[in-house]
Amino acid sequence: MSTKKILNFQNGKFVYNAANLPTVVEGDLDFEIPLGICSIFGEYGSGKSFIQNLLLSYLQHKEKSFEDDKRIENVFELKENVDPQTTGIDVYEKYIRYEAEEKPKLYVGVWDTEGSLDPNQDKEKVTAILGMAAYGSSVAIYNIKEKFHLHNMQDMQDLVILIRDWSDNEQFAYGIEGGEMYRQHVMSKGEATKEFFEEVEKVFRSVRVFLMPRPNDHVTKKSLNQSRKMADLGDEFRAQLKSFCQLVANEVLEPRTIGGQSLTINDLHFHMEQYQREYTPSSVTNVKKT
Ligand SMILES: Nc1nc2c(ncn2[C@@H]2O[C@H](COP(=O)(O)OP(=O)(O)OP(=O)(O)O)[C@@H](O)[C@H]2O)c(=O)[nH]1
Ligand SMILES: [Mg+2]
Secondary structure (H helix, E strand, C coil), X not given: XXXXXXXXXXXXXXXXXXXXXXXXXXXXXXXXXXXXXXXXXXXXXXXXXXXXXHHHHHHHHHHHHHCCCCECCCCCCCCCCCCCCCCCEEEECCEEEECCCCCCCEEEEEEEECCECCCCCCHHHHHHHHHHHXXXXXXXXXXXXXXXXXXXXXXXXXXXXXXXXXXXXXXXXXXXXXHHHHXXXXXXXXXXXXXXXXXXXXXXXXXXXXXXXXXXXXXXXHHHHXXXXXXHHCHHHHHHHHHHHHHHHHHHCCXXXXXXXXXXXXXXXXXXXXXXXXXXXXCEEEECCX
């Protein structure tokens, strides 16, 4: 299992590699099945790749992926030091065929993006990367520690704001219900946060908030990277991670639609090329499909 890079910034230039968008699926290929893409955005080093690995595992193995002995595969590489780990847009090499109860079949792509807020990073660069990833996505997961880059975002679908290391679970319980209460609370209070929610609600058709606990007091970043199976994670953290994956995969995930049409695998290639031509800065180098 591996990932491929569809967009990167190298030697002062964007490199868009359409050939790295998956054309293969797990199981038999059916070009008519619509495509949903789940991307994650947020501050660098905030646990984005960690979540995408769990989501990928859930899409492949459902409830089994959270059993005690299940190995945690770091398909998207986790940060090992202070430097940003993920760069540009990484995508899982295949589409996963997924069918939630009472929902139509979907192919699902899992994407990971470069973190923002790195002091050494060019803002224009990261905005272009995130804009492109958001354009392809039906579900955006976002760690709320900063303002979302809403630049160039259009026709956006569903946003799940994932608040990590939530500690105040006596006032607002972990999970989606606590998240909704927290959202209502901040909407009635703090100006800046209220403005942030108003802004995302204008751009996305739905916005949810999920409060995720800390891994647990004994777990350090290093030990989390070295966790080999689910039982190493700690009960509350594991239960909420599972509930988060169930929410995204079974409730939120839908086909990506652009102009009212559900996209299939081929449509996504076309739309990404078009977006890249229109919106990414002129220094993009386009690696042609082979
Ligand atoms: N405190 C805390 N640490 C976490 C959590 N999830 C993952 N980590 C750890 O945080 C570190 C960074 O995780 P990554 O998933 O690589 O973070 P990232 O946002 O993808 O990092 P970049 O790609 O560099 O932007 C790793 O050591 C993880 O094991 C969490 O919920 N809380
Ligand atoms: Mg990462």
